[in-house]
Amino acid sequence: MSFHPNEVQRRARLAAALLTLAFVFLIGSFFRTQVLQHAQYVLQSEENRLREVPLPAPRGVVYDRHGQIIAENLPGYSVSLLAPGVDSLRAALRRLAGTIALSPEQIDQAVRRFRRAPNRPAVIFPDASFDVVSVLEEHRVEFPGLIIQSAPKRYYPNGPAIAAFIGYTGEVNESELGSASFRGYKAGQQVGKDGLEKQYESRLRGREGTRFVEVDARGRVVREAGARQDLQPEAAPPLYTNIDMDLQKYVVELFGDSLIGGVVAMVPKTGEVLALHSAPSFDPNRFIGGIPVEYWRALNDDARRPLYNKAIKGTYAPGSTWKLATAVLGLQSGLVTLDDLMPVACNGGYQYGNRRFKCWDKKGHGRLTLAQAIERSCDVYFYQLGLKIGLSRLVAGGVDLGGRDRTGIDLPSETRAIFPTAPASEYYNRRFGPRGWSNAVSLNLAIGQGENAQTVVNMARFYAALATDGAGAQPEIVRGEVQRKQLFTLTAEQMSGLRKALAGVVQHGTAAASQIQGVMLAGKTGTAQSGRFNGAAELNHAWFVGFAPAENAQIVVAVMLEFGGHGTRAAHIASKIIEHYLKVQTTQVLNTEGE
């Protein structure tokens, strides 16, 4: 080898330079990682060692219009387990099952919760009883990842009375977590599942807090407290509603256990919902923290369908209550005045083509004006009025009156009312085929039968328009801005004429018995075919929609009794509600419509 000292010195200098360069490079790299990127890595190291234990925030308290509590929170406990992996979680749960009762389903559910959010403690008991908690506290040392946490529990003091609108809360599910509206939610959190709880979730949820526990690489809890400052949960502000709990409870009492149906009571001008009920009811308190299987099954198997909201979800043929819509269309188009007679007098029926359309009163009403026809609910008059208006205008006008609307009430599951679409001929061609129908459909539409099924709340809105100036206020359970939609436009005289006729219904017409003493009640009964039979007799839905006082109305009430028979029964309930609200007496409703 070439080993002249000079050459060796040269190579030594080169080697020293290269070495120094390499070390400078290394130190530089450490400088970058440790000094320049320090903050980022500190964060990662904190994420490594800290597990977040959620501290649930109390949901907002819900009040009625007078400050009565509708929904509040009770202290409760949740039990969860921090585990590094599914296997160790299962092992820990199996050991836990030796100490407390833990079903295989509960274990599976905890594992499923864990899979959804492996970095959060897997909830075992979202709502643990005090007994379970005290047993677990005793054995705490044996289960290092066990976390017992106070978790406010939702409580509805008048549970069954408010089931129709309050909804309930439950654990957020997978499909919700995947949707955009639940962005920022984490598995295991309680969310509103229906009703107001769902509708106002963002206002009711509050801000979840976090406790930090320190874990090692295997997820074992090393330190329970003091790893980092806890973030305290923030309670949500209260939610004030328009509901009158006193009236609401009264309505529920009226329905009792036997009646099936729906009620909406609201302030006609503003749409403030005073009461909303669907009978039979259920207890939303039992839905909190998981619905017991047997309760769920019982509710589902009940033929009266307690879970089916009859005030906003159910649609029913409106029957005679719809005659007001026909009357409004006739008046609005100038085809008829309140004093106009129809060509054919009522003799208990009306011959159209080769078919006879019956009036509810076999004896016949004779010749009537429109006002009288409304009072006495004469079918024959409205058959002829319907023909005069014509099918296309009946349908297009009905749509304009809100016959196909959702009212926009602040509840999540309102159904759109069922009504033909305009133009009518296209709709009927599509439905029955071009030769499958005749102009006779107009006769049915004119008296609220046929292709027409309304929600209770939609009828309440239509009568709110009748009670005011033709504008229907959007029903609102939670106080908000009043929103009104002009459904029709009539002159002031026409409006007051209609209201007089409706008051006449109560005074000496079909609902004569429901006259409220001292206060003029205006309203219309309806007895609608349901298509369901009990033997030979068809079961009818009983309707009453009305308001009081007739002029300058304070309250509009829509009552529908499913398979409830005659409309007078509904009228009776409605008048009681109004009486209770206005603190006045009423007289009994007379049986004036049907047998």
Next chain:
Amino acid sequence: MSDRRRRIADSTLVALAFLLTLFGLAMVYSAGQTDVPTLVARLYKLQMIWFCVGLGAAYVASRASVRFLDWVATPGYVLACLLLLLLLFVGAGAGTAAGTKSWLAVGGVRLGQPSELAKVAVVLMLAKILAARREAPKSLLDLWKPGLAVFVPWVLIMQQPDLGTGIVFVGIFFAMLFWAGVSWQLLVLVASPVVSLILAFGPGVWGAWFLVLIALVLWYKPYLVEGVVVVLANVVTGVVAPILWDKLNPYQQKRLLVFLDPSTDPRASGYHVIQSQVAIGSGGWLGKGFTLGSQKRLAFLPAQHTDFIFPVVGEELGFLGVTIALSLFLMLLLRSVRIAARSPDPFPSLVAFGLASAWFVHILVNVGMTLNLMPITGIPLPFFSYGGSFMLSCWISVGILVRISAEGRGKADMLVI
């Protein structure tokens, strides 16, 4: 060598090695301080015993004259190769590398890793071969002997398989050729097939490299046959590389891929690198305090007492601790180069430089790996990583260097032992 003659030791070298070992012992102790205690907790005591053994071995090595080293090079080399061969039949795995055969075990008791001592043996052998020549190798043909001396143990080690030690052998080979005075052009020609192999995965890059290589061949003008061989070798590796890639074990492929992008699979292979970087990065200027690193305490760091001991330094002692450790290493290496440069004869000079280069490759690859600058190859850090054989071989190297230094020129800062 007469025992009565007092020998003179290089106190600076010994002091640096001492400081590094004490630093390393402290880190092995700290590595055992975890929230959930493991076996690692008591390993620092074993390491201290190995340190004492190493000191004894260093003393013995320092008593051996250079002439003895020259004499022992060949039998030592043969013995090392035989041991490595034996390992392929009776070798045992350990710890994270349980699937490999790098341990010599008798009756289930692991005695050590012969590959650590084989490094010293190969250095001695290479030095002997290169020193025997009067001129520096000038052609590829001249390199067949040193090449073979490294190739045989290298193949045996790659069979274990132990990629890390294999890399060290390659590093030693090139470093010693450089020290023997081989021209850089020839070094490039020798290394070119490997470069082709690496560059083959980017066709454009490989093309450019190939043109550079042709230019180099034309300029350096080796024998025609050699030129053709080099060019052909490059073509073969450049084309064969993708096929070789398919032949790699999936875990090896994964390691290389993770090296390229550690975030590809953070929970599996990339996990080590990411956790290591997190530990180092979270240390900041001054660290979280001795024994207080949370990444280490909570067991997020893998192999924190062996391969990944340097992140413990980074996490607990911060940039300051890292800089001190790396500076000590640099001083040790510079001192070793100085010893090599002052040695009057080619053989000891080459031995000194070879030993230093082995350390350097270890440090570069190990420390580089903790920051994701190098692939994870399971290569320990001299004087720091827990491990008996390695501690022993490092201190034997110190002993040899002390001897070479004492027999070298000059006499500044010297101490009598």
